[in-house]
Amino acid sequence: METRARLPLRRPERGRVLGGVAAGLAAHLGLPVATVRVALVLLVALGGAGVVLYVFWWVTVPSGDPLAAAEELRPAASVRLAPRLREPGRRLPVAEIALGVLLLTAAGVLVAIRNGVDVGGSWVLPALILLGGTALGWSQLDGVHREPGTWGGGTPVSVLRLLGGTALATSGVFLLVGREAPMEDLVRSGLAALAVLMGAALVLAPWWLRLVRELSDERLARARASERADIAAHLHDSVLQTLALIRSRASDSEEVARLARAQERELRTWLYDDRVTPGTSVAADLRAVVAEVEDQHGVPVEVVVVGDRVPCERTAGLLRATREALTNAVRHGRPPVSVYLEIGPDTVEVFVKDRGDGFDPDAVPEDRFGVRESIVGRMRRLGGSARVRSRSEGTEVALRLPVEAQEGSGR
Amino acid sequence: MSEPAGRRPIDVVLVDDHLMFRTGVKASLDDGVAVIGEADSVDAAVAVVHELRPPVVLLDVHLPGGDGGGGAEVLRRCADLAGEVRFLALSVSDAAEDVVAVIRAGARGYVTKAISGADLSDAVRRVAGGDAVFSPRLAGFVLDAFGATADVATGDDELDRLSAREREVMRLIARGYSYREVASELFISIKTVETHVSAVLRKLQLSSRHELTRWAAARRLL
Structure with missing residues (x-):
């Protein structure tokens, strides 16, 4: 890595046409993909250098997201915990297509031989076998790079592919080298090898x-x-x-x-x-709200949560009302302040309780926006209800919101 | 809920592996509670409790020594004193596995170390009187394990379900109500509230309800 900004060379899954070599090179060099592709195509004219280079990089450069690879190289301290959302990569089943083409060609050659056509001497078939074996073995290499966890070809299929590829390539080389020699010599030299x-x-x-x-x-x-x-x-x-x-x-x-x-x-x-994925838990969201209020006002709040569900617009509204009630409780009431959230299959209920001297909800002046608008009004708009009960030993705000049943809610 | 003063204080053995914490607890307890012994490991705790046989043991959940079983191991090894010595579990952790482990091992209650001295003294008195001590958090765990909303009667074992009243009591405690407030809210006596709470504790200890184990396993971290 010459400069810090340069991405490592990887073959990305996204935006690839064949093996992702051009896309990877473009990302690595900071050039437009089209430029790299044109350059490669032009290089093909140069005695096939483009093809050779392409295949070389295809085999040697590991597949992966260059951005993710760059991320891995950075110190762990500055890495985001949650990966960014990615659009699903598009990948051609290259190995399968190559195998199909190879088999078709082989079949064609066999048919031609059967029909008495001489197909450029006896080297074609061995060469094809050699190529096929190499392709099979290299496709395996590609696979190994793709999943670093299964180093050494952990799955039986990959081992089979590797063995098959090796056998094919060996027999190809054998046939190619020893096509003039008699069978006896071939066997003997084979054993020696x-x-x-x-x-x-x-x-x-x-x-x-x-x-x-x-x-x-x-x-x-x-x-x-x-x-x-x-x-x-x-x-x-x-x-x-x-x-x-x-x-x-x-x-x-x-x-x-x-x-x-x-x-x-x-x-x-x-x-x-467990680190909760953001946006999947009302309980975690409530804890965040409580934590914020605690920090702002320096009053400890006891939180008890029963059940959980995935948040939606309405539960978010409920939490805003909860925050308002909680702020009132820590500001005007006396600790201990407690919050109880109960998420049932069809209702979500929140109770905010403090030990203040209490107040008369009806005596709250019109201009005190908090209780009337932010709590009662908001809950009504959400289709729920709010009840404020104030007694000598404290005030309790009860919020209730009917919700649709949700998969995995409750418990 | 303090009982009439003037009686002789309740003897307590304090088990915690942190000297600073033990000192703090001793200082914060009121006159109605006297610390007569201390221990800082599982083995020491078992020895001291067997020797002194106090009515109440304040037991830290996480303790070194023994077979590594912490507070629950002390409870198991003191099982022969059941009925004579009662345990109140103390912990910094609110993790469900800790709560369930010590309660099921026989503790009469569970409070977190953030509790105030007065509340802790009250809790000691209540445990000494044979009642259970449920913090809002513990009530929340119970509701989570047994189902907060009316439960369709599965299985016929009554240990596996909370009655409607018990559930109401648990919900009020989870909402931060004291026993007295629960009693006035439900128009029942404090004694009845205590009976309900003890019944819930028994169910929590004895129930084979599979949700209880499954839930504790699934939420080993809460």
């Missing part, structure tokens, strides 16, 4: 095994290092910052308590919670 290969394999096997082991060790170490970096980054961003803030404001006990509480909540979420 096999013996040499086995001897070499015997010598090299320990090295190969060690290489494999080292590779997996290294991969494991890298995963561990990235996890550690993730933790370190998190601790630095949140915990250390907060500790520094607390030290600098040690005299302001209220502020220190607020910082500590916010930090505790964040750390707890980070350590214990």
Whole structure:
């Protein structure tokens, strides 16, 4: 990587025509795809250099999203946790098409031979077999690159393809090289070649095994290092910052308590919670609302949630009303303030309770917008209801919103 | 709900592996509760509880030592003292697995360490009196496990369902009501509320309701 901005060379799934080589090159060089394609086509005229280069890159460059690959190279600290939404990649079943073309050609050649046509000497068939075997083996290489997790061809199909490819290519080479020689010689030299290969394999096997082991060790170490970096980054961003803030404001006990509480909540979420995908949980959204109010006003709020469902427009409205009720509770009431959210199959209910002296809801002046408009009015517009009950031992706001049944709601 | 003062204080053994926390708890408890012993590991806790046989043990959920079973292990190894010694679980964690583990191992209640000294003293008195202590959070867990809305009667084992009244009581506690407020809300006596809560605790401990285990497993992190 010469410059920081340059993307690593990958063959993207998206925007590929054949193998994604041109698209990958374009992304890597920062050129328009069309330019790269034209250049490759022009190179074909140069003694087929374009084709050779294309096939070379196709085989050697791993498939993948260049942006994602660039992301992986950056330190874990600055990486987004959630991947961006991507449009599904379009990929041609290249290997299958190539195999089909090859078989068709072979069939054509066989038919031609049968009809007594001499097809350019005896080298055509062996060459085709060799090409087919190579293609099969290389398609496997492509597959290995695609899924780094299954290094070494974990699936039986891929092993079969590799073995088949090797067998085909070997017999192709054999036929090609020894087409003039008598059968006896062929067999003998074949055995000799096999013996040499086995001897070499015997010598090299320990090295190969060690290489494999080292590779997996290294991969494991890298995963561990990235996890550690993730933790370190998190601790630095949140915990250390907060500790520094607390030290600098040690005299302001209220502020220190607020910082500590916010930090505790964040750390707890980070350590214990399943990280909820945003926009999938009303419960998580409510916790976020409560956390914000806690931070703003420095009053602890106890949250209890029963059930969960996917948020919609109306539950979002309900949460806005909840926030209003909660703000009132922490501002005018007395702690402990508690929020109870119950999500049933057909209703969502929220109760916000405080221990203040209470007030008379009817005596609230018209200009106090909070209760009348933001809570009662909003709930009515949503098709739900709000009830404010104020007694000497505290005020409770009950919000109720009927909802349609949803898959997996309730419990 | 403080019982009449002037009686001799309730003896308590405090089990927690953090000295600072034990000191803090001792300082915050009121006069009605006396800490007579402390322990900082599973083995020490089992020994101290067997030796002193206090009416109430304040037990941290996460404890070192023993077979690594934490507070639940202490409860199991003190099972021979059931009826004599009652346990109140204390934890920083609100994780469902912790709550369910200690309650099912026999604790009479569960409070988080954020509880105020007065509330904790009250909870100790209530546990000493044989009642269960349900925090709003624990009530929420119960409702989650048993189903918050009216449950279609599956299975005939009454341990596997909450009665309508028990469910009402749980919902009010989850909403932040004290026992007294629950009682006045439902027009029943505080004693009746306590009976309902104890019944729910028994169901929570004994129920084989598969949701309970399934739910605890599914939400091992809450």
